[in-house]
Each structure stands twice: as C-alpha cells, then as structure tokens.
Amino acid sequence: MRLTVIGTGYVGTVHAACMADLGHDVLGIDVDEDRIAALSAGRPPVHESGLGELLARNTAAGRLRFTTSLAEGAAFADVHFICVGTPQRPDGESADLRYVDAVVRGLLPHLRAGALIVGKSTVPVGTAARLGRWVDAVAPGREVAWNPEFLREGTAVHDTLHPERLVVGTVSRRADTILREVYRPMLRAGVPYFGTDTATAELVKVAANSFLATKISFINAMSEVCEAAGADAPLLARAVGADSRIGPLFLDPGLGFGGSCFPKDIRAFAARAEELGAPEAVVFLHEVDRINTRQRRRTVEQARRLLGGSFTGRRVGVLGAAFKPGSDDVRDSPALTVASAVHAQGAAVRVHDPAALDNARAARPELAYAPDVSKVCEGADLVLHLTPWPDYRRLDPRALLSVVRRPLLLDARNALDAAAWRAGGWTVRALGRSGTEAVS
Template identity: 40%
Template sequence: MKIAVVGTGYVGLVTGTCFAETGNHVICVDIDKSKVDKLSAGQITIYEPGLEKLFLRNQKEGRLHFTTSLKDAVKDAQIIFLALPTPPGENGSADLKYILGVADDLGKIITDYKVIIDKSTVPVGTAAKVHAAIAKNTTVEFDIVSNPEFLREGVAVDDFMKPDRVVIGTESEKAKKILLDLYAPFVRQGNPIIFMDEKSAELTKYAANSFLATKITFMNEIAQLCERLGADVDMVRKGIGSDERIGKRFLFPGIGYGGSCFPKDVQALVQSANEIDYDFKILNAVMDVNEKQKLHLLPKIKAYFNNDLKGKKIALWGLAFKPNTDDIREAPALYIIEELLKEGAEVNAYDPEAMGNVKAILGNTITFSERQYEALADADVLVIATEWSEFRTPDFEKIISFLKNKVIFDGRNLFDLKFMEEMGFHYVSVGRRTVLPQTPKGA
C-alpha cells in the first residue's frame, strides 16, 4: 500500500518505518526542513532500540522517503496517518492546532478517496472535528479513523511489529477492509484487531495510559506506607503481583512516572472530564501524588547532610524518564536537579543517551560525564534516577573508590538490601528500610 505519515516525531517515525518494513511504500512529511534533510540523508533523529536498523534498510530498499511537501506526500497515498503533536494547553487540555491545521490543508489538496487516520493521542470528539475541517474544503470522499498507538518507549519497534491489540475506531466498512489488510502482517499470531466507534477508540487510549499511571502511583503510595510501617515494598509487590487479577507489570515503586504520554494523557483526560462537569477524583489524586513522588528522595538527601547542601557534590546516574530512550520530558531527574541546584549543590550527571537533550535545556549549570564512573569522582553521594541496565550490576569497588562517602540514594530500587549492607553502604531506596553501615565488632 501507499502510505503518507504526517509528522516525523517519535510516533510518526516509528509508524512510518514499521509500515515500510512490511513492504508498504511510505512517505513521511514534516515542516522542519533540517529534520527532513537529516532523515533523507540516513540520520535518525530519535533514539529507539532496533529502529535505526529498520530505518536504514527500508531507505536503502526505496520504501521509506521524507519530504516537506504535504501535497507530494499525500498525492498517491491511499492511507494518511496524522502523527502530530498534541501538547497540553494552559488548562491541561490537548491542543489540536497542528492536527486541525493539517486537516484544513488536506481538504484543499486531496483529489481521490483517502483513509485519514488520527494516530496521535487526541480527546474524544477529535475525529468529528478533523472530518469537519477537511469537508469544508472538498467534496471528495474520505473516511476519518481513530487508530491510537500503544507504543512503549524503549521497546516501540517490538510493540508495533507485534502488538497486543490494534484498536481501530471507524464505522466505515470501506475503511475497515483497508485497515484489516494493512494490519494483517502484524497480527498473524492471532492478537485482536478491535473495531469500535471513533469516540470509544479515542477514549481507549486515554483510559489505558491513565489506568497504568494510576497503578504506578498506587504502588508509590504503598511504598510511602512501607517506609512508615517498616514493611518492604518489594515483598508487597510480589505478594500482590502474583494475583492474576492484578498482574506483575507496573507495580515497581520509584520516584514517579514521566515521559511524553502518562503526564500529558492523565492531565488531558481530567480536563475532558472537567469540560462536562465531572470531577475525576482518582486522576486528580494521581497527578498530585506523582508530582510529590518525583522529589521523594530530596528530603532524605537533605537530612543526610543536616539540611545543608551548599557546596555538596552530587553524582547523578540517569536523566531520561526511563531506560532505553533519550526522552527527558517530565523526567524525575530534572526535578531533582532543579531542587539540588536551588539548595546550592553541584551536580555531575551521566546518562547513556539523554545528556545531549538535558544539556540543551540546562547548559552548563551542571556537569556532564562521558562515562558513568567519572561522574562519581570526588562526589559526596550518588543518586540514581533511571534504571538503565548498566546501573543494575555496577562495579561496586569502583563506586567506593570514586565516592567520598559510601552513600547511595536509589530512586529505582536497583540493589539488594542485604548485599548493600554487606558492602557497608548507607543505602536509601523507595519503600524499603534504609541500610546503614554496620559498626565493626569491638568498636
């Protein structure tokens, strides 16, 4: 099939590349000429494991192209995906200006039947707005479909190529047949393609992300109780996660969720509820708890230094909101850094992929190290904010040799408490007891 993808951000680039991988001819369009030039030259613009290999292969095979011309991109396309940003407005609602702007342009240039698909996360009722924006400028037949993405950063290629389910919102039989053919290669193992109306599909995406955000937040609340009651959140997590009604995923406590989806989608769903005078109490609480959780470690760090962080050198491992991505949107690490700097501390950070993005925001207000152990040099303590695999089994002797003090504040519960006790660390994690250095016998 011939496909146009409007927008070459995270969703658009993954979508376009993966559809090309199954033999489709894909043209991706973006108004950012510098980005299009890089992509056309074979330079991938996001970090996502496994994506670059597919990207380069499909470019080489002539199935994946990039342009700044919307007209050229959609001229021969049977299917048009809208993968455009929907940033939160001042009141938290999703801003549809990019999607509706492109919809207005499409009405002026399409000359034959198209299936136009909202791939972006959009509020309920957006499909109708897109339809109206196109229809005012054309009499050509077209269908609007809601097809939300459920991609997890870090494993997006696998998620796209082997989806748990494909949700398609349309009541057009013509569009259904086209999309069944399009997605057939991705569901050969029998995972469902679920058809529903457009409004239900739009709400499904918000409901899914909000539920997962709630699950994470619930465990962070349980972690708060564990610290106060002397329980171990890891044991609680295992105890409830073995219940098949609950499941094991999204039960790991930490220093809050971040990224491009959960914060924005929870906020947007709350605002949608507000617009119809419904008080979504659970999600309001989720947002409140998550904001506080991002700084959960800060009072513990301050207490260790007797509430005086001036001149203290803090090593920070992890800047991305999660491992296997360079995405720093709403990353807890940024909130921690901001507060540490306010308190007069110095920060030396390391992250395998996200340092360039943070440096573009923070400049030289913190120091960046090219290697993880270099960040520890002459530091008073280590703070861990992202659970990159390389942080899970580090060389503890190196850590000890670089740090001034054997002190780690771990926002992702990477290490075993007994092991840290044996190593003689002062080790603070989330929802578990604080490990203190053992007093030598006879002391």
C-alpha cells in the first residue's frame, strides 16, 4: 500500500521506516527542511537502536522517501498517518493540538476521494470526532481514524514491528478494513487487534500511560517510607512484584519518570477529564505527578546532606543526561533537572552520557559536559548516578577511585552493584534505603 507519515520526530520516523520495512511504499513529510534532507540521506534524527539500518535499507530499496510537501503526500497516497507532537500548552496543562490541526487543515484541500486520515499522536479523547466533523464538512467522503502508538524510546523499532497489541479506532467498516490491510503482516503473526470506536482508542493510550506512571510513583512513595523506616525499597519492590496480579515491570524505586510522554500525558488527561465533568475520577493523577516531581527534590536534598549541607565549592560528577537509557531524548529529563538544581545551589557540575551529550548541552548550557566518565569524575566530591545506562554498570569502581576527590556515590536509580562499589573503596548511598548521613 501507499502511505504517508506526517511528522518525522521520534514516532513518525520510526513508524515510516517500519511501515516501509513491512513492504509498503511510504512518503515521510515534515516542515523541517534540514531534517528531511538528513532523512533522505539515511541519517535518523534521534538515537534509536536499529533505526539507521532500517532507514538505509528502505531508502535504498525505494520504499521510503521524504518531502516537505503535504500536497505531494496527498497525491501520493490515500492513507495518511499523523505523527506530530502534542506538547503541553504553555498556558495550562491541556494538550496543545495546533500541530495536529495544522496537518488536517493542510491536507484537506488536496485529499483524494475516499482518503483516510489516521492519527497516531496522543490526543485528548474527542479529538478524532472533532476532526471528523471538520473533515466531513469540508471534504465529505474522507474519514478520520485513530491508531495510538505504544512504542518505548530505546526499543521503538522492535515495539513497532512486534507490538503487544494494535488498537484501531474507526467510524466505519471500510476504515477498519483498510487498517487491517496496513497491518496484515502483524495480524498474520498473531498480534492482538482491538477494533474500537475512536474515543476508546484515544483513551487506551492515555489510560495505559497513566497506569504505568501511577505504578512508578507508587513504588517511589514506598521508597520514601522505606528510607524513614530503615527498610530496603528495591527488595520490597521485588517481593511486591512477585505477585502475578502486580508484576515487576515499572516497580523500580528511584528518580522517577520523565521524557516527552508520561508527564504531559497525565496532566492533559486530568485536564480533559475536568472538561468532561469528571475531575474526581482522575484526581489521583495529580498526586502521581507530585510524587514524581518530589523524587527529583529528594535526590537533590540527599546529595546536599551527603556533602554536609551545602553544594558551595563542591565538584559533582553526573552519570546520565537522557531521561532513560537507549535514547538521546532529554525532554523533561529527571537527570538534567537534578544536575541543574545542584549547579544552581553552588556546585561545579560535569555531566556524562553515552548518547545525549549534544542534546543536553543545547538544553542546559550552564552545565559542563565531557565524553569520558573519568573526566566527569575528576576531582569530584560526589558522583550522582541518574540515568541507568548499561555502560555505567560495567564501570570499574577501583579505576575511578584515583580520579575523584572523595569516593562518594549516590545511586538515584538503584541500578549499580553497591557491593562491588563498596569493595572498590566507595561509600554508596541510594534512594529508598536508610543511611543518608553526611560524609566528611
């Protein structure tokens, strides 16, 4: 089939490359001319495992092209996937739909008869119905469907090609049939398919993100209690997660969630529920958000206590800038939030990350950066582990002992082998465990 993918950010680039890899002819569209030029040359805009290879293979095969022209896209295909961003509005917590609306507005004059617009962007419930009424009034015979994405940054290619489920919200059997054809290879492989109305499809996405965010904030609330009680939060998490009704995933006590999805999605969901007259149904999401934000403050406070109550004149090495491993995304990164707060309180901060240094430097130019862990730790009074990259689990604590001023580690992700670091001569503290006294 011929498809367009409009918006070539994280979701759009991955979706376009994966649809081409399934055998479709795909045209990616974006207003950013530099990005289109880079993609046409096979250079992905984000750090994502396997994406570069996918782009190279499918552009070389002629199944994947890129353009800045919506009109060209409308002439090329009858199925158009919208993958543009829906950030939080600058004047509130609702989702900003200006980019979604602009795509539909730009497509309308050019759509062929029977064209199908398919949203993948995360939107407030009711968006597809609103756009459907708009399309019906201007271009009858065209339809709007919603097909939310569930990819995880760091494993986005795998998640797109081998999803746990497909959720497709449509208003007609014809649209459902078209999308079943788009995803036929996945359906043949046994991927569960949930054909729904558009409102349910929109809600599935925000409900899933809200549940996962709640699970993360729950275990972090428990970690705060564990610290106060002298208990062990990671051990508690493993014991709780062994219950099949609960499961271990997303029960990792630590610095909390960040990125471009969870924070803004739960806020937008709560705002939309209030607009619908059901604010009490999701009031818990406000506390989920507060707990998550508090984890960042707690990390800064614990680091300050470890340094005797003040960051002034101290050197702090930071391991991690991306919001999660496997990605170079620093949007709402807990690691960078903590690093910047420590810097603002008087410390000289130097940051390392295996993939996100350029993005971090652009987002937080006030911080210092280095591509080498030893350089980041040089002369440090404290090392903060803030993004759980596998690279950091392979570090040799003894080798770093000679470069730091004080062998003091705060593991805010509970991901390093504390015993190995202590055996290497380090003092180790972690969130969710007792023992936060100052080290002289």
